[in-house]
Amino acid sequence: MKIYEFVGKKLLRDYGIMVPESYLVKKEPSEIKFLPVVLKSQVLVGGRMKAGGVLFVHEECEFKSKVKELLFKEIKGEKPYGVLVEKMIPIRKEYYISLVLDREEKDIVILFSEKGGIDIENNKDSIIKTNFDDLEGKIPEKISKILPKLRKLFREKDLTLLEINPLVENINGELYALDIVMHLDDNAIFRQNWVKEFVEEKFLFHFVKLDGDIGIIGCGAGIVMATMDAVKLLGGEPANFLDLGGGAERDITIEALNLLKGYGINRIILNIFGGITKCDEIASGLVEFKNKNSEIQLYARLTGTNEEEAKKILKENNIGYYDDMYSMISDAVRMVRIND
Numbered sequence: 001m002k003i004y005e006f007v008g009k010k011l012l013r014d015y016g017i018m019v020p021e022s023y024l025v026k027k028e029p030s031e032i033k034f035l036p037v038v039l040k041s042q043v044l045v046g047g048r049m050k051a052g053g054v055l056f057v058h059e060e061c062e063f064k065s066k067v068k069e070l071l072f073k074e075i076k077g078e079k080p081y082g083v084l085v086e087k088m089i090p091i092r093k094e095y096y097i098s099l100v101l102d103r104e105e106k107d108i109v110i111l112f113s114e115k116g117g118i119d120i121e122n123n124k125d126s127i128i129k130t131n132f133d134d135l136e137g138k139i140p141e142k143i144s145k146i147l148p149k150l151r152k153l154f155r156e157k158d159l160t161l162l163e164i165n166p167l168v169e170n171i172n173g174e175l176y177a178l179d180i181v182m183h184l185d186d187n188a189i190f191r192q193n194w195v196k197e198f199v200e201e202k203f204l205f206h207f208v209k210l211d212g213d214i215g216i217i218g219c220g221a222g223i224v225m226a227t228m229d230a231v232k233l234l235g236g237e238p239a240n241f242l243d244l245g246g247g248a249e250r251d252i253t254i255e256a257l258n259l260l261k262g263y264g265i266n267r268i269i270l271n272i273f274g275g276i277t278k279c280d281e282i283a284s285g286l287v288e289f290k291n292k293n294s295e296i297q298l299y300a301r302l303t304g305t306n307e308e309e310a311k312k313i314l315k316e317n318n319i320g321y322y323d324d325m326y327s328m329i330s331d332a333v334r335m336v337r338i339n340d
Helices: 005-014 060-071 120-126 147-156 186-191 193-198 221-233 250-262 279-292 307-316 325-339
Strands: 022-025 037-041 054-057 083-087 091-102 107-113 128-131 159-170 175-177 180-184 206-209 215-218 240-243 267-274 297-304
Touching: 005 022, 005 083, 005 180, 037 060, 054 060, 060 083, 091 147, 107 120, 107 147, 147 159, 180 186, 186 221, 215 221, 215 250, 221 240, 221 267, 221 325, 240 250, 250 279, 267 279, 267 325, 279 297, 279 307, 297 307, 297 325
Parallel strands: 215 240, 215 267, 267 297
Antiparallel strands: 022 083, 037 054, 037 083, 091 107, 091 159, 107 128, 159 175, 159 180, 206 240
């Protein structure tokens, strides 16, 4: 799960890493707190700066117009969560550093370069790879001093990636993290309460956007997590966590499906075990959505309360369904591979 920059920087600050003074804007601001500033679109895609998602403001007269520009500008098809307004830091030198979970080595790997910044991809030969047991002489002492803080953050927040690019030295020799990329282990979402930053509270269900291409909907956190795990085990990548909750009805089902469609997800698994949730309500929502969105591939398994009525509704409307979860997920993953 990718983490927004503004949340990542809050976590860095909490763990003693210096970040520029900043504040988040979600609608046109009424005041300027400081100048000059960097305006940064809060999206989860890479290459944000080269795509026009980072703007610089030196004059008060251009502040509001540039904030508004970014608030309504999609970056690589993604609408911004908001705009981070960040105090500009005078830069003397840029570094690159990242901590990555290496599952094969069962260790945290450190990647470091003295040539950080947006052109790091052109300086791959400058990146050294090491770990916490083999730091001596490989990383400057000043940067080595912050590594224990980064490792503590990495472990306690169940991260799989923590990338600072650039990590800069200002004119006073102080280190600041100017940008941060964080990925949270999907399997640890349940125990990380700070993830509520990403739960869309305006919905009547629990939703977290992830990084894959297969949509997942269920009614209960347990069955949603089990479905996500099964998708991963069969070689797929979950695009989201979406728990309809107990008692979900037709309208909520349609709203959930439309949300995933809005993120460009065109293959969606619905794994429903009806207790207080009535399967026929879910089925009615599926039919209405499918009639308006024939291009979206739905993979549905509905068991429990009013199961037979639900299957009848789907059959009458030429919508297939599955009795076996493994077969359903296998088909969804296979179709993604075929289309890739």
